[in-house]
Amino acid sequence: MxxxxxxxxxxxxxxxxxxxxxxxxxxxxxxxxxxxxxxxxxxxxxxxxxxxxxxxxxxxxxxxxxxxxxxxxxxxxxxxxxxxxxxPNTYPHHHFYNTATGELTDIDVEDIGLTGLPQLPPGLVTEGVDIIVRVRPSA
Amino acid sequence: MxxxxxxxxxxxxxxxxxxxxxxxxxxxxxxxxxxxxxxxxxxxxxxxxxxxxxxxxxxxxxxxxxxxxxxxxxxxxxxxxxxxxxxPNTYPHHHFYNTATGELTDIDVEDIGLTGLPQLPPGLVTEGVDIIVRVRPSA
DNA sequence: GTAAAGAATTAGACACGGTCCAATCCTTTG
DNA sequence: CAAAGGATTGGACCGTGTCTAATTCTTTAC
The missing domain is CATH 1.10.10.10 (Winged helix-like DNA-binding domain superfamily/Winged helix DNA-binding domain)
Incomplete structure (x- = not known):
């Protein structure tokens, strides 16, 4: 922080x-x-x-x-x-996105485990991984 | 399939x-x-x-x-x-996105393990989780 | 200090994806 | 076959973002 x-x-x-x-x-x-x-x-x-x-x-x-x-x-x-x-936060992290309000909230990358991404085809490199959890009011 | x-x-x-x-x-x-x-x-x-x-x-x-x-x-x-x-595929899955060509490729959700998503604030429900792996030619 | 060169900023026109609206064209139903 | 509701349409419109040529600011060289 x-x-x-x-x-x-x-x-x-x-x-x-x-x-x-x-x-x-x-x-x-x-x-x-x-x-x-x-x-x-x-x-x-x-x-x-x-x-x-x-x-x-x-x-x-x-x-x-x-x-x-x-x-x-x-x-x-x-x-x-x-x-x-x-x-402004370039440190790796992900986001909650409230589709009702448009509000974005950070998710610390430490909290997240992501496994099993398939092999990339040759000639390609990863630029970044974005995880977006879309949420909305439960009402 | x-x-x-x-x-x-x-x-x-x-x-x-x-x-x-x-x-x-x-x-x-x-x-x-x-x-x-x-x-x-x-x-x-x-x-x-x-x-x-x-x-x-x-x-x-x-x-x-x-x-x-x-x-x-x-x-x-x-x-x-x-x-x-x-x-057209509404079955849960994720995507590779080639930022150079604009090409989208599916990633089977079976392949992927995602753990450690933080608790949602009360009053919110998850609509969906999108994982986007941005890739580009390595050249 | 000043002139010239280069970098940054600007207003406004423009491009483009997407929405809105009122008018028209189906379908369906009685 | 008439009336009603649904679907489609052209075209105006909106908002985000880009482009351009002109202006201003900063830097450098003398």
């Missing part, structure tokens, strides 16, 4: 660690992602970074999120056909 | 079994889904049903696919942020 405070300064360092030039917008977007619990979509990121004063354009939000993905500073979570969620 | 021939007549029966009124378009769409190996997206379904003569509108394709989903005659597979795949 990380207990780091997500200050702007820490964001600058984080960006540098991933080879990303820390600009105002990038710092704000990183800060939005890392300081918010849970998983945001592009729309929400833009809402947060522009809450006080409009600072960041739609194009930049998408550019930046894709840059972060590219540099593996964040991860994308694909569970909803209509939008992508961005996950 | 099912070895049923996917004739139009069988499609009619299948639709009836799921409480769906078998119309021309529905039969054609069901046939497209079940007779094609693999997993199609809406676009491809429309392409196939309209290959010879244009018969089915975009609205009907989507209406029908959503109807099939509703009646649990097919399943959706969400792995690509830009489109949904429809899976």
């Amino acid at each position: 990380r207990t780091t405070k997500y200050t702007r300064d820490n964001m600058v360092e984080l960006l540098r660690q991933h080879g990303i030039n820390p600009t105002h917008q990038r710092i704000e977007i990183a800060h939005a992602l890392f300081s918010h619990p849970g998983h945001l979509c592009a729309d929400q990121v833009m809402g947060i970074t522009n809450a006080k004063h409009s600072e960041t354009s739609k194009a930049t939000v998408y550019n930046t999120l894709n840059l972060f993905l590219d540099k593996k500073m964040i991860r994308e979570v694909i569970v909803d056909p209509s939008k992508v969620f961005y996950d | 099912r070895t049923t021939k996917y004739t139009r007549d069988n499609m009619v029966e299948l639709l009836r079994q799921h409480g769906i009124n078998p119309t021309h378009q529905r039969i054609e769409i069901a046939h497209a889904l079940f007779s094609h190996p693999g997993h199609l997206c809406a676009d491809q379904v429309m392409g196939i049903t309209n290959a010879k003569h244009s018969e089915t509108s975009k609205a009907t394709v989507y209406n029908t696919l959503n109807l099939f989903l509703d009646k649990k005659m097919i399943r959706e597979v969400i792995v690509d942020p830009s489109k949904v795949f429809y899976d």
Whole structure:
């Protein structure tokens, strides 16, 4: 469990660690992602970074999120056909997805045992394994 | 392993079994889904049903696919942020997803052992568990 | 300090998957 | 055969995400 405070300064360092030039917008977007619990979509990121004063354009939000993905500073979570969620936690883990509310919750990978995955065809390598447990209110 | 021939007549029966009124378009769409190996997206379904003569509108394709989903005659597979795949196999199973080609391949659920899923918060029930193994060419 | 080059950001147009709606076209039933 | 309900349709529409050309910001070199 990380207990780091997500200050702007820490964001600058984080960006540098991933080879990303820390600009105002990038710092704000990183800060939005890392300081918010849970998983945001592009729309929400833009809402947060522009809450006080409009600072960041739609194009930049998408550019930046894709840059972060590219540099593996964040991860994308694909569970909803209509939008992508961005996950600041790149440590291997899985997700509960509440199909009623759209809420995503982490599942620690330590808890999970997964066996019996078939051999990959030759010429292919695994990029990652996503386990999504879809849940809904029992009512 | 099912070895049923996917004739139009069988499609009619299948639709009836799921409480769906078998119309021309529905039969054609069901046939497209079940007779094609693999997993199609809406676009491809429309392409196939309209290959010879244009018969089915975009609205009907989507209406029908959503109807099939509703009646649990097919399943959706969400792995690509830009489109949904429809899976005629509703028997529990998982998927390889080739991120380079977009190809989906089934993983038999028998092969897989999954343990240690955390307790669900009260008031929630599991709808399903999706395991997606993302793969790419090793080159 | 300043000019030039390169990087980042921007507004707005655009692409595309998918939904919505009102009008039309079947079917079925009486 | 008429009326009613269901299914289908074209086309407008919506939201997420991309593209592009123009602008601004930062860096470097002098």
